[in-house]
Amino acid sequence: MCRGGRSMTLFFTGRLGNSTESSLLLECDSTVKDAILKHLKVYKIRRKVCIAPCPELAIWALLPVDKNSSSGKPEVTANKDNIVLERDPRTELMGWRLIVSHEVNPKDIIASAQVGDAEEYHRHRYKIGLPEGVSDLPPGVALPLESNLVYMNGISFSKGCYIGQELTARTHHTGVVRKRLMPVCLSTPVDGLKEGVALQTNSGKPAGKYRAGKGELGLSLIRLAHAKEPLALKASGDDNTVTLQASMPxxxxxxxK
Structure with a gap:
């Protein structure tokens, strides 16, 4: 979802196995749930549309153990009619997304599943350079093309007009994207880095801005002209310089590439 050519939030859409054709399930960052509900209701006009949260549902990511295990669909042994199990549309490296009742444990319906935690999920994302949520894609700040949404099947250039479509389409077709969100590896783990910390080259040239991360892994908006150079940043409240290296996902x- 965009406003004025800048991202508001990242959506996943789908339907539960036993839902009617007139229902649609939207998945978004929980921290902006109330704002998104309010925004969608503005466009309901006089239509008989019910927009409501689904606290009874839980979302799980089935991450591949390795590259070779990312292609096959996990075998579901129970509850087949009450789940959503679809490949993550962004990249095969993110595996599959599972939506089930909040009480269901994935291990009870998928024999090969091993339950991890949110920390593992986010570190996996940052390692492969895939943004998600308001920390990685600040509402009203992140541009869709700079955020690589076109590589993630997140932008349509054929669906017709939408808010911000003209700016996004024009930039895409001219091929001029000078900055991109890229995975970075820091020389030492740094916690509490704020979004927008400036990056510099060894010669002191501005090279981009840090966006978000976990430990030594993170995402930064990098000027492509300096993407292959060693970069550095200064942590807030610390005079020590941390070096980092960007990579092409x-x-x-x-x-x-």
Whole structure:
């Protein structure tokens, strides 16, 4: 969802196995749930549409153990009619997304599942350079093309007009994207880095801004002209300089590399 050409939030859409064709399930960052509900209701006009949260549902990410295990769909042994199990549309490296009742444990319906925690999930995302949520994609700040949403099946150039469509389409077709959100590896783990910390090259040239991360892994908006150079930042309240290196995600199309 965009406003004025900038991202508001990242949505996943789907339907539960036993739902009617007139219902649609939207998944978004829980921290902006109330704001999104309010925004959607503005466009309901006089239509008989019910927009409401679903606290009874839980979302699980089924991450691949390795690259070779990301292709096959996990075998569901129970509850087949009351789940959503679809490949993550962003990249095969993110595996599958499972939506079930809040009381259901994935291990009870997928024999091969091993339950991890949110920390593992986010570190996996940052390692492969995939943004998600308001920390990585600040509402009203992140531009869709700079955030690589076109590589994540997140932008349509054929669905017709939408808010911000003209700016996004024009930039895409001219091919001029000078900055991109890229995975970075810091020389030492740094916690509490604020969004927007400036990055510099060894010669002191501005190279981009840090966005978000976990420990030594993170995402930064990098000027492509300096993407292959060693970069550095200064942690807030610390005079020590932390070096970092950006990398090109393997799930990007070849022409982008």
């Amino acid at each position: 393997e799930w990007w199309p070849k022409e982008a």
